[in-house]
Structures are given as structure tokens and as C-alpha cells.
Amino acid sequence: MSKSKKHSFSKKIHLHFKIGxxxxxxxxxxxxxxxxxxxxxxxxxxxxxxxLQSLDWVTDFREKNLWLxxxxxxxxxxxxxxxxxLGKDIEAGNNLLIDTIHDPKQIIPFRMAPFVYIGTIATHFxxxxxxxxxxxxxxxxxxxxxxSKPFRLTESERKILIIAAISAGFGSVFGTPLAGAIxxxxxxxxxxxxxxxxxxxxxxxxxxxxxxxxxxTHHTYYHIDLIPDVSFTTIIYAIIAxxxxxxxxxTFSKVIHWTGKLFKSKITYPPLRPFIGGIIVASAVCVIGxxxxxxxxIPTIVASFDQQLPAYDFVLKMIFTIITLxxxxxxxxxxxxxxxxxxxxxxxxxxxxxxxxxLAGMGFVAVFAGATNTPMACIMMAIELFGAECGxxxxxxxxxxxxxxxxxxxxxRQVIGxxxxxxxxxxxxxxxxxx
Numbered sequence: 549m550s551k552s553k554k555h556s557f558s559k560k561i562h563l564h565f566k567i568g569x570x571x572x573x574x575x576x577x578x579x580x581x582x583x584x585x586x587x588x589x590x591x592x593x594x595x596x597x598x599x600l601q602s603l604d605w606v607t608d609f610r611e612k613n614l615w616l617x618x619x620x621x622x623x624x625x626x627x628x629x630x631x632x633x634l635g636k637d638i639e640a641g642n643n644l645l646i647d648t649i650h651d652p653k654q655i656i657p658f659r660m661a662p663f664v665y666i667g668t669i670a671t672h673f674x675x676x677x678x679x680x681x682x683x684x685x686x687x688x689x690x691x692x693x694x695x696s697k698p699f700r701l702t703e704s705e706r707k708i709l710i711i712a713a714i715s716a717g718f719g720s721v722f723g724t725p726l727a728g729a730i731x732x733x734x735x736x737x738x739x740x741x742x743x744x745x746x747x748x749x750x751x752x753x754x755x756x757x758x759x760x761x762x763x764x765t766h767h768t769y770y771h772i773d774l775i776p777d778v779s780f781t782t783i784i785y786a787i788i789a790x791x792x793x794x795x796x797x798x799t800f801s802k803v804i805h806w807t808g809k810l811f812k813s814k815i816t817y818p819p820l821r822p823f824i825g826g827i828i829v830a831s832a833v834c835v836i837g838x839x840x841x842x843x844x845x846i847p848t849i850v851a852s853f854d855q856q857l858p859a860y861d862f863v864l865k866m867i868f869t870i871i872t873l874x875x876x877x878x879x880x881x882x883x884x885x886x887x888x889x890x891x892x893x894x895x896x897x898x899x900x901x902x903x904x905x906x907l908a909g910m911g912f913v914a915v916f917a918g919a920t921n922t923p924m925a926c927i928m929m930a931i932e933l934f935g936a937e938c939g940x941x942x943x944x945x946x947x948x949x950x951x952x953x954x955x956x957x958x959x960x961r962q963v964i965g966x967x968x969x970x971x972x973x974x975x976x977x978x979x980x981x982x983x
Contacts, residue, residue: 578747584699584709585751589716590754592688595760596720599665599687600765602660603680606673606945607843614839617675620830624822628669628876632818635663638690641667642682642880643961645689646736650963652706655697660690667878676829677868678879680721685880688717688756704744711736712748716756717908723767726750727929734922739966741924743941768846770853770912774903776936785902786910786941789893790948793911796892797918799887800866801956807874818876825875831870841868845887852890852908859898861891881958882916889915906941909934914945918953921962928934 610616631639635776638660648656668683692713696706711732721730729749733741776782813822831844840848841864849866851857869884893894893911897904909930917926923946930942 551827571804574711581708581712581748582751584695585712585716585748586755588688588695588713589752589755590690590759591691593720593756594711594763595661595687595691596684596717596756597760597763598682598764599668599680600721600760601763602665602669603672603844606669610673610675610843611839616673617830617833617839617842620674620676621668621823621826623674624826624875624877625819627670627878628819628822630663630667631876633657638663640961642685642879645685645714646959646961647690648693649707649710649736650961651782652703652710654692658689658690658694661687664878668880671872671877672843672878674826675833675839675843676826676872676877676879677845677865677884678872678877678881679883679885680880681718681846681882682723682880683878684717684803685714686717688713692716693758707742708748710740711745712752715749719753720756720760722770722929723757723760724929724932725753727925727932728757729926730928731922731925734925735920735959735962737919737958737963737965739964739968744831768850770850770909770933771936772853772903772905772909772938775906775941776903778940782902782941783944785900786944787948788902789902789907789910789913790945791890791898791952792892792896793945794918794952795836796862796866796888796951797885797915798953798956800870800881800915801889801919801953801958804870804881804958805875805960807870811874811876822876825871825877828871828875832868836864841865844883846883849887849890849912852894853905856897856904857891859895859896862888862895864890881919885916885919885958886912890914902941906938909938910942910945913942914949917946918949919956919958921950921953921955921957923947923950 568755598643638657644656664683665688666679668678671678689710692709696709701709714735715729715732718731720724722728732753733745733750811825815821815824829842833839845865846858848861865884865887869881873879873881889911890908892915893907893909896903897907900907913926913930919924927943931939955964955968
């Protein structure tokens with residue numbers, strides 16, 4: 549091909565590209581965020597895989613060496629020292645991610661990722677009652693935000709990046725990419741979704757989940773044996789169950805914040821808080837003689853779907869988790885909320901005429917929905933984990949729990965986008981104006 553023909557050909561390609569961009573203005577946006585989400589999705593999915601595999605190992609090791617639980621106060625003290633002397637600016641954890649979405653300032657320090665990883669692994673290694681979503685989200689946010697400047701993102705694009713990172717972290721750690729995407733869109737602003745982030749959220753969530761699976765990381769899946777046909781009677785039962793789930797969610801959110809303030813007011817030196825909390829938790833494990841209520845509690849969650857459990861299981865798990873996290877141990881609230889919700893649903897089967905497995909599944913997501921104000925993500929999570937057949941029941945439970953939990957939340961930096969009742973306060977309107 550001659551030079552003139554090559555030049556003519558390149559001009560045609562350039563012209564067609566310009567015409568294509570004019571006709572389809574979303575194409576550059578899609579290409580850009582596909583590349584960004586593929587990159588951060590690989591990093592976050594790999595980080596989640598390593599974290600989950602580490603968590604499985606330390607859990608198995610602790611259960612085979614129960615004497616380690618006696619060292620929980622010592623482990624807590626060193627976690628406290630780590631954050632007190634080197635991590636004061638990242639101690640807000642998930643709330644820092646939410647603040648960054650609302651008002652981006654400094655880049656999230658990268659050390660948030662290794663610090664929360666070390667803190668969570670130590671918490672589980674020595675027998676604290678905590679989850680994993682907080683760790684996954686913080687690792688994801690810290691990793692992704694390091695690329696805000698290299699990618700030359702604007703302030704609004706940086707917000708989208710953090711949302712995509714949250715979606716990737718949540719989706720990959722639970723194996724629920726669609727729920728992860730919706731969670732990232734829903735968690736920071738109660739009652740509203742940020743639709744300009746919808747493509748990055750789904751892309752990052754799906755890619756991170758695929759990468760986690762490529763690393764041969766397995767997730768726990770659950771099965772509901774019996775789902776009755778929907779009727780007026782079963783709908784009423786679902787509403788009644790949702791009321792209990794909403795009350796439980798609000799109680800958990802209020803008590804964990806109150807207990808955290810109590811630790812701070814009574815113990816002025818921060819590293820001593822997890823030390824004292826560790827003494828309380830380790831002593832309680834010794835007294836009751838079981839490790840059922842520490843760690844993630846996955847075996848009990850699985851059992852709640854097909855066998856009748858003691859009705860007080862959810863109360864004890866709530867107490868262990870609140871003390872662990874309020875004292876300053878690291879991890880997350882979500883998996884313990886799954887435990888609390890599933891065992892509460894199991895307990896409700898004593899007097900609500902719905903199958904035990906269905907009530908456990910409803911509680912699994914509904915208490916989480918009420919405690920985080922993310923009903924849509926929780927409904928999608930139930931469909932991904934349990935199948936679409938339970939959709940009507942979990943939707944009723946999640947919506948009722950969401951409404952009844954009020955504006956309480958385990959994330960105290962959430963902003964009210966649309967109040968659950970239609971009474972706008974001056975503070976709410978101020979937040980909306982700022983957004």
C-alpha cells in the first residue's frame with residue numbers, strides 16, 4: 549500500500565471513529581471504565597482470594613489449637629498498638645470510604661490494606677467474633693484509590709472508582725458479584741442510587757469475583773429445601789418475620805455504637821480497649837465451653853437452614869460480636885449479621901408457620917438489610933445465594949426490616965438521600981444540596 553493510500557485509510561478510520569463517538573457518546577466512557585475496572589478488579593479479586601484463604605487457614609488452626617483463645621487479649625493489645633501509633637488516620641475504616649465518596653480529599657493511605665488484613669487475621673486467629681466484609685472493602689478501597697492520580701481521574705470519577713472498589717470487594721469476598729455491585733451503589737447514600745457509577749460497579753464486581761474464583765477460592769453456598777407457594781397467609785408470616793428482623797437490626801446498630809462509646813469513655817488508652825475486650829470474650833468462651841459464637845460462625849449458619857437450633861443463638865452471637873468490634877478488634881459486621889439473622893429466623897420457626905430453611909434465609913439477608921440500609925443489595929444477594937424462588941419472601945423481609953430499622957446503621961457516615969418516611973429534615977436537605 550502506498551503512503552498516500554495509507555494516509556487516506558488512516559484518515560477514514562479517524563473520521564469513522566469521530567462519527568462513532570458522536571453517535572455513541574457512551575463508547576469512550578465504557579472503554580475507559582472497562583480498562584480501569586479490569587485492572588482494579590484483578591488486584592482486588594486477588595487480594596480477596598488471598599484474604600479468604602488466609603482466613604480459612606487461621607480458623608482451622610485455631611479450632612485445632614483452642615489454647616490460642618487465651619491469647620486474645622494479647623492479640624488485641626498489639627492490634628490496638630498498631631492502629632494507635634501508625635493507623636490513626638485509617639481507623640475510621642469503612643466510614644472513611646463512605647466519607648471519600650461524599651467528599652474526596654486526600655488519597656486513602658495504602659497502609660489501610662495491610663493493617664486491616666493483619667488486624668482481621670489476628671482477630672480470627674485468637675478467637676474474636678468478627679466478619680470479613682469490612683476487611684475486603686477497606687483493602688479494595690485502599691488499593692483502588694492509589695490509582696486515582698495515575699489514571700488522572702477527576703473528583704467525580706474518583707467517587708466512581710471508590711464505589712467500583714467497594715462493589716469489587718464485597719462481590720468477591722462473598723461470591724455475589726451482582727449484590728456487590730448494588731451494595732457499592734446503595735451503601736453510602738440511603739434511599740438513592742448513583743447511576744453514573746452503575747457500569748463500573750457491575751464491571752468491577754463481576755471481574756473481581758471471576759478473579760477470586762480463578763485463584764481456586766471457594767465460597768459457602770446455602771440451600772433452602774422448601775419454599776411454599778405465595779399466599780395471603782404466607783405474606784403475613786413474612787411481614788411478621790420482617791418486623792422481628794428489623795427490630796434486631798436496629799438493636800444491633802444502636803448497641804454496637806453505644807458499646808463503642810462506652811469503651812472509649814471508660815478506657816482512655818486505646819490499645820487497652822481490645823485487651824479488656826479480649827479478656828471478656830476469652831473468659832466467656834471458657835465459661836460457656838464452646839467456640840460456636842466466635843469467628844465467622846459459618847458451620848452454625850449452614851446448620852440453621854436444615855436443623856432446629858437453640859433459640860438463644862442469635863443473642864449470644866450478637867453479644868460476642870458487639871464486644872469484639874466495639875473494643876477495637878478488626879474484621880466486619882456482615883458475616884456475624886448473617887449468623888444473627890439466620891439463627892433468629894431459625895428461632896422464629898418455633899411459632900411462625902414457614903419452613904425453617906426459608907426463615908433462616910430471610911433472616912440471613914433481612915437483618916443485614918436493616919443494619920446497613922441496603923435492601924436492594926440484600927434481595928439480590930438472596931437470589932444469588934438461594935435462588936430466585938425465594939424472591940418474594942426475602943423481598944418482603946428485607947423491605948420491612950429496612951423500614952423498621954429507622955435510619956440506624958452500622959455505618960454512621962451514611963447520608964440520608966431519601967428518608968424512609970417522607971419528612972425531610974433541614975439536615976437531610978442540607979446533605980442533598982451538598983451532593
